[in-house]
Amino acid sequence: MSRLQVVSGKGGTGKTTVAAALALALATEGKRTLLVEVEGRQGIAQLFETEALPYEERKIAVAPGGGEVFALAIDPELALLDYLQMFYKLGSAGRALKKLGAIDFATTIAPGLRDVLLTGKACEAVRRKEKSGRHTYDYVVMDAPPTGRVTRFLNVNDEVAGLAKIGPIHHQAQGVMRVLKSPDTAVHLVTLLEEMPVQETADGIAELRAARLPVGRIIVNMVRPELLGFDELELARAVPRTAVARSLSTAGLGGARRGGNAERLVEPLLTQAEEYAERYTLEHEQRGVLGELGLPLHELPLLAEGMDLAGLYELATELRQQGIS
Incomplete structure (x- = not known):
């Protein structure tokens, strides 16, 4: 299994639910998984029946066998402050920019910059290591934008690296793309057994392949008995x-x-x-x-009782039984 698991799918297919179940499945047997949200909907908090996630990595669940699931809702403004501090050591000057509204202005007028920050934060979590040399997280699962936007979202750093030929922005963008276009990453598509979601899945796979982004698996959600x-x-x-x-x-x-x-x-x-x-x-x-x-094809059942925390663990068990671990 690749260390960065990106989950996308047409709206309404349950991609956030599948991403959460995947994070639980990968965290079993003592593993540590980080579940990353990039769209600001707080869908992860709702699924795990917890309070809204702050911009920090917080443990939200324990998986069978003692594994742990952490979650992070990435805030583009705060991610940009992190970026400014990391590369330019702005410190209080960066916070002053936020008070003046410059950070919000920058992320609003430059959607590409917003996506650079979101993907960069996720890739940083993939590369991060503890003092012992072990990776902080065994897996990072990203609840990514829908299928129609995911290729551009993941590929934005290629464009940035081309625009900024030198300097920290160029090197940061190149570093992110080295992760996203390597075997360390797999992009999974969630669909339903319906014509429109299946067609969008096929189109999304073609776009990802054309962009040389690594496609992982197809996960069919809410399958009726x-x-x-x-x-x-x-x-x-x-x-x-x-x-x-x-x-x-x-x-x-x-x-x-x-x-x-x-x-x-x-x-x-x-x-x-x-x-x-x-x-x-x-x-x-x-x-x-x-x-x-x-591509490998997996199916998850439609839960008669609806989706709750117990249902999430049930879907995680289904994924593990189908060889995702």
Whole structure:
């Protein structure tokens, strides 16, 4: 497994949930994982049922086997202050710039600068080592922007390195790209078994490959349980309506004791079966499309009880059982 795990996906596919579950899965057996949020939505805090994350690395969960998950919500303004202090030793002068609004102004008018700071902070956590020489974190998991923006987001340092030919900005950008375009990084795409998310996943993979960014795995989220297969569905279509009504009556559904009529239940039941058949066919087709992309494919179930902290641990277990560890 690469040490920097970047998780992207179309909005609504649950990429933040998958990133959090991945961080838990990687932290098992005594590992330390840092889960990084770059979009300022505080989605990680909500998933782990904790207070809003400050701009500092904070332990938010313990994984099975004693591993630890830390989280960091990166604030672009404070990251820029860190940057100014690191390379230019501005100290109080940098804080004065913040009070004057210059930091906010800079990150607002230059979106590329904002992305440089966000990716730079994550890559710094990947490279950081303790005095013993061991990496501070075994893995860093980044909850990245959606698929449509992730390639430009990750590749922005290439542009910056080209614009700034010398100096600390150039060297910082080059250092970030050395991490992002190395085997130390893997970019995973989260999708649903629906046409639009699958198409966006395919487009995103093509963009990442064109930019020479390392693509990792496809994770299909919120997969519904398979109730019937193609053979069973064909048999269901062939059963006469009278036979269905008779079976319902025999089972005590819609009979006289309930004041109903079994025949009234037949049409809604068959309509529901037809809708399931359409969805089953669509999902089968989309699995085929994803399979042609040539990447490891994983599936996470739709949790009937909804998403909570227990569900997050359940998804982490699913990922580990599927070989992500």
